[in-house]
Amino acid sequence: MTIKAIIMKINRFTDLIYYLIELAEQQIINQNLQPAYDPTDELLSQKEAAHLLRKDPRTIRRYVRAGLVRQVIIANMPYYSKHEIYKLKSVPAEF
Secondary structure, eight states, X not given: OOHHHHHHHHHHHHHHHHHHHHHHHHHHXXXXXXXXXXXXXXXOOHHHHHHHHHHOHHHHHHHHHHTSSXXXXXXXXXXXXXXXXHHHHTSOOOO
């Protein structure tokens, strides 16, 4: 095997590992968060959503992926800075 072939196999394996980790994380999120979600709950206030985004962007990304804060983000979009909106738009959320 050439060095290039070995590197390509390692890259594919690494991508597979990252994909499996993401899939497992998604399953955990779906199991833990969705049953607790009540559509009748009030949206987060602009202050709470902005605070959450600044405090831990990964958490809000997980909520977005689980479909729990879509309305919050839409409702509070005008209150985010351009940088924060860019971060939110770059989240690969699936609804």
